Amino acid sequence: MVEIDLLGEVHARVGGHNVELGPARQRCVLAALAVDVNKTVSVTQLTERVWGDEPPARARASLHSYLSRLRQAGIELATRPTGYALVADESSVDLMRFRKLRRENKLGDAIALWRGEPLTGIAGEWAQLTRDRLNEERDAAELDLIDARLQLGRGPELLAAITAHATDKPLDERVAAQHMRALAQAGRISEALDQFHALRTRLRTELGTEPGPELKQLHEKLLLCNQEAPTAIPRQLPSAPAQFVGRQEDLAELDHAVRTGVAAIAGAGGMGKTWLALHWAHRNLHRFPDGQLFVDLRGFSPDETPMDPDVAIRGFLHALGLDASRIPPDPHASAALFRSLVARKRLLVVIDNAVDAAQVTPMLPGGDTCKVLVTSRNRLPGSIRPVGLDVLADRDSSTLLATRIGATRLNAEPLAVARLIDLCGGLPLALSIVGARVLTEPDLSLAAIARQLEELGLGALDADPSVSVPVVLSWSYRALTDRQKKMFALLGIAPGEDIDLNAAASLGNMSTKDTQEALRSLEQASLISISSGFRARMHDLVRAYAADRAKHVDSEEALRRLVDHHVHTAHANDRVIDPLRPLIALSPANVDVTPAADKAGALAWFDAERGTRRAVQQTAAAHGWNDSVVTLARVSHAYHQLRGHLDDELTMWQAAIDAAEDPMDRIVAHRIMGTSLGQVHRYDEAQAHLDSAVTLAEQAGEPLQLADAHGSLAWLWASRSEYQRAFEHAQAALPHYLETGNQMLIAMAHNNIGHCAAEIGETSLGREHATRALDLLHELGDRRGEAIAVDTLGRVEHQVGNHAEAVVLYEHAIELYRAENDDYTTAKVLISLGNSHLALEQHDQAARLWQEALRMLEQQGREDEAERVRKQLAEIHVTPGS
Template sequence: MAPELCVLGQVELRVDGRLVEVGHARQRCVLAVLLMEANRVVTMEQLLDRVWADRLPHKARAVASNYVSRLRRVLTLAGDVAVVRRGGGYVLEVDPEAVDVHRFRRLVQQARGRDDARALALLEEAEGLWRGEPFAGLDTLWLAAVRTGLERERIAAQLDRIDVALRCGQHTEVLPELFALAERDDLDERVAAQFMLALHRTGRTADALAHYRQLRDRVVKQLGTELGITLQNLHQRILDTDPALILPSAAITSETAAGTEKPVPRQLPVPPRWFTGRSTELARLDEALTAELAEGPQPASTRSGTRAANTVVISAIGGAGGIGKTWLALAWAHRHLDRFPDGQLFVDLQGVSPTDEPMTPAVAVRGFLDALGVDPGRIPTDPEAQAALYRSLVAGKQMLIVLDNAATSKQVIPLLPGSPTCAVLVTGRIRPTSLIDRHCASYVNLGVLSPAEARALLAARLGSDRVTAEHDAVDELLELCGGYPLALSIIARIAATCPGLPLTELAAELRELGLEMLDHDIDPAASLPTVLSWSLHRLTGERRTVFALLGIAPGPDTTLPAVAALTGLPQARARKALTALEEASLLDRRPGGRFAMHGLIRDYAAATARDLPDDLRETALVRVLDFHLHTALAADRVLDPNRPVVRPDPPAPDVHPLLPADFPAATAWLTAEHATILATQRAAAALGRHHVVWHLARALDTFHRRQGYRHDALASWRAALNAADHLPDPATRSRTHRNLGRACSRLGLHVEAARHLDRALVLAVQCCDTAEQAHTRQQLAIACGQQGDDQRALDHARHAVDLYHTLDQPVWQAHALNVAGWFAARLGEFDAAREHCSAALARYRRHQHPNGEAATLDSLAFVAYRTGDHRQAVDHYHRALALFRTHGDAYEVANTLDRVGHPHAALGEHAQAHAVWQEAWRRYQEQGRDDDAERVRRQLDDLILTVASARSKKSWDRHGDAWGS
């Protein structure tokens, strides 16, 4: 049986010339998709998208599978055709010659490079396969796009045939066809050239010149441009009555007369042997190629939108030096050699190199002309004419042009072919903005390898046995390299050339030496610092300084206002510097207006900062420290406006701290900058800026307490204690010991907490600081309570109440009253507890202190629960929860959720108890409060057992009644 599968018209199956019924329209759509991708996997997701798009049927996968099953049964009639499952999708296995569209493309490809007589026959055969509009009667978004692309391929093949026919002297035969094409595509310069040549050869030179004038008028009026150089040259040759126009070109016939084919360039370098991963990026490049080939050539009359219809779609790969751009380009190119049968051109444009200037486009074009086999004697001397000849030679061919290591879009644009049958792949460290903006290039910003990809790279280089045997050392190497391909390759090279070297030693050396180990004195391309240094060559001095300062700025990332403070630049200039570094692939822009460097690039930036003057570095650090300190203090004042203001030194000149407008803004800023502020405190300690260290601990204190960041609070106050020894005010040391004691107490470090709190009390007494004595007494109460000594806790709290009373500080007194009320309730003194807490609640409400109000409602709820008033307990707890949630106190939200579950359970509200305990358990886990989380988990288990037991008893009672009756 001889099957024929057709899509260039109706989607049909014919066996020995007999039409076989395929099925309804949607089933023919499925067949069309499989035919277009013959012998290639079509995933289920692709099939659903191409057949139904966003209008999927109910149980779409099952429907699609059903259609495929029906097609299998139909295709059994065709003999050597089958649909098989493979790779998570379907493959239609078929001889491509049995499918008209693939036979059409094969004939068109074969025609290129053949002698004119053979080429003409092949192209005529290809055009004869068309029986109307592709996929006639079928209408899906994907098929419509492919249909448009196929129509363009048909037109391109038609124009190729006319070119060959003109070379064969068939100008009279093609003239009627050209009349129709010129009328339909009245801006297409290729059609115009063919039409003018045919008219001239048939003796209608005046008509040819008139057509040129009319076309030029339309182009100037409608497009605002001049005609192309090729058409202008043809016009001049007609005016000059060039005798070579009368007969086919001698240059062409001499090459083809003996059947000699022009060389097919195969310039791609060897593919990377150790290439791993990058599946997402490879898929994006595949998508660009698919879109390009689907669009295909377009008549000039259809030009519209932001991209000219006859402009090739370009893929650009950007990223830092050593990130693997060229590897990705070559790996992708070698996987798609079959899509570019007319050859591949490759050039290193030397955009970033140790000493050389970037290659000029003229030099690259001349290299391409040599690769395309042009006789040196026929190459024009004018660079623009050379570029025009290059574009003419690749026109209509399926070629890949790889422009590696480009410096700018300006260097690339003259090398772009004019034919949409070609594909262009550009790599470079500088983002090609003009290619993206004006030529709609698809851009792949290449990042580091994932941990799995990085491990696979080492395994490929070193062998899986070695990588498995030293798993921990490999983990450390992966962490130190951060997925950076060049760093991983350098480490792999060292390890592979020293097979007896344990990877643990290699990891220790890398940890100690850092970038120094990734350097190489002899081979610049094998040195990560050297490769990165090339990116700085074309930056201005100011931008190189910004890059260096970013390497020593505290924190894992930064923002524009912080960079302005660091550099002392106005924000507009700082923004331009950041943009330049981002476009040079030295900096990544992240959500929320943040900028970050890869760790190894940051290490290199810090190394370059050592070349800056010492005073410049220190001044920059002082500015950014002051920016973070004063913004953090402003945010803290928004979080707790009742807190006493303790003012640090004023910020350095040209530092403009942010002033968060409200509670959400302050919380958001502190959350986003938390890691950076902690790093700022460490940097301030290293610089000896002791007042910054202490004030940052205080600025973060409220945020740390409310978010439950207990370990960060401990580290922050320990740093503050070291700084306090260098500060003149003795009260500062008392405050620091007190806050450090509280941080220790929250983490269960009771011995250390007691030592710091006792020291704080001694210092406060020595300084006759009544307020600090009261604060410390109150904290001692809480610390004693955490150790289970409620009576001693109550004594400290009442002592604090008395001290606050002498100071006439009602809010502070309310704090102590609430603490006293809590411990009185713990001791069963419920009347005293209510009295203390009610007094505290009145003061908090009078002075508008919602967090204090929430804490006191929590205490009153505990009193109500312990005295059996479970409904009032629930009400108080939920009012407290609402206030804590409103003011972002995650720590106390967890505590109150834990407590409210008990009265819910006592009231038989088991679902509510389960919900609040479930949330409390989750919050405790998030805050690292493992003991509390485990306790709540046991409460949940007990609750479930209680509910299950109650249900079982009810069931027994019901059955017992039934049995008794």
């Protein structure tokens, strides 16, 4: 019996004995026939396979000689009319056995047949082309085998091999999918998502393409696995308009349009689009028990660029209860996550002031249970059902005026009322301003007011708001006092959507009492609206007019005061939130600052000013006030971390990096940017920023900055489970912290070394440093720091097998964490405590602790960790929740 091997060095055996195959071309003849065993290979084909397109003159004679020698060696070769064939059982050729096993899905056995590079020992073009094709078959079989093993959940043990495949084939989508699945099965879903983003970037850059549908589906599935289950029911709608009148036909049309899923109210500025949308939304709240989302895209704001859809989507995800670290950085991915999360919810999404369909489309939810209401000055094409909004009918205009001036005065001068309605063109904004002005002129007849408007040029204007509203505003503006005019003009240039009383006082350089009076007067004139918390807001048409009036005041000095107000107030409230943070040196305040009385009040101030603070930072950057740009990022850092607003953190620290002039500022900016990027799993970018921080700190020779940079790198590597590298940076940080003399920082540096040492098996060293940290933190009275150090000691004792001692330490850590209201870390330590009880074979205690941890994790939306606890409970045969 003959046996022929092609999947490695070409080799043959006859009757179990090796056959000498002679020179390379004789081996090539055998291989050329064996790949088509029992099939005729023509003389021409055989010659080309052995010698190529230009065989020598004696090629045919040489071929006969090679065939004869192979026959003499015991290999059966049949002569056919057109050529030759190798006659043998197909199973005698390893290539054929490989293909048969692959068809039978015996992939492990199939791959085991390979002994190296196929057709080894044979040269030539045919051999190389065949070798490449056979390698592709082998690669495909290996990928099939990996897929089969991944289906069995064996990703963790395959991860090293798959990672090597992915490195070798960075553009192969199938390999990328396997890499993502293996990472996910190893509990590293965030890294799997990072791999998708990396591949997508490569495909776009190198091939100009996007990932295929299968990879995108896997990506969306992993996004859902990675997200924290939303626990919040968003209630973002602003209050319903108090003086809404008429629009019954528009409301009926809106009822019908919303049934299709997405409706858009289109109309000119000042037409009442937002009022109609909010009135309809509040009237239909019962239809949306899963909540309401609202965003103003600022598509027509005179002093701001329209909001990027990704920013709005991230805001929606925050409102749904997701932590920023679980929101993917890629806009397409975050949009996909949003669609997936709300696909089966009965949710209303109100999108105000959209520029065009391109701004809206990424924000549209999936499924058919959510409804979307859009307002825009433009008609939005596509699948969005339009509801065109026109001016108010005369009757509705009269009703709106009556709500402002009273029916008695309205009925007293019907002809003048008709003229005012004509002059205002049925525009609700113009009618509201006129009605407010009438109230301030009780002795002036409506006819006289109409004549004033006509004298200003408000004639038959065909309801063009670009003409009629400025004329009405100019008429109303003339009636303001000088103080009111100044405040009105400055509000037009104030950054952000709204402004609070104290900030407005700084802007206008007035007392809060005078500012409050001025704002109330502007509200009575319908030039601004004042919401809860005494926050003033302007319609964008009014803002544009007011900004034009700001040309006549010292606007730059006013903006400087406003920026200073935010810098100093944020700094004061930051000290309330985290009084142990190092002091930040500020220039003397030229504005009054009143910090909050407690942490809750400080957080509430930051919450209210969240969007405005970014706009204020942009204003500071535009004016070159670079110190303020950096300081605003620094004093917002603790708030961003507590609230999980990592998108704001990244935006503000990028601005700080761009603005930083002082070397220390640049170090801090790169360091915090790096840690923030690490929190959202953008590890390569994080590494680059932290490396820059170390380099700059080394150049500056400043010990605290160098220590913090190494400490941040230790954290980054630990978050990637690279504890050896984390340990090296933790050790490098300590000498620099010692130079600073700051005992709290020194204590935490010892704890970091202890934690990393324990993770790499250096338990004695870990115990030594964690104990030192605990002693220092106890002396300092830092109870949360103590909890961290005790937690580390518990980890050390558990690893060395002192489980009873670990139980005692973990219980003490939990007691300390609970005293600090740190539910997040408490849940983690409860799991560790359960592990120690399990090691002591105390299954009931372990189950009880894991049940408690599971409830906390579910309440906090930490689904990945919750699922791991459920598996732990299942392994000891306990049903979660029992």
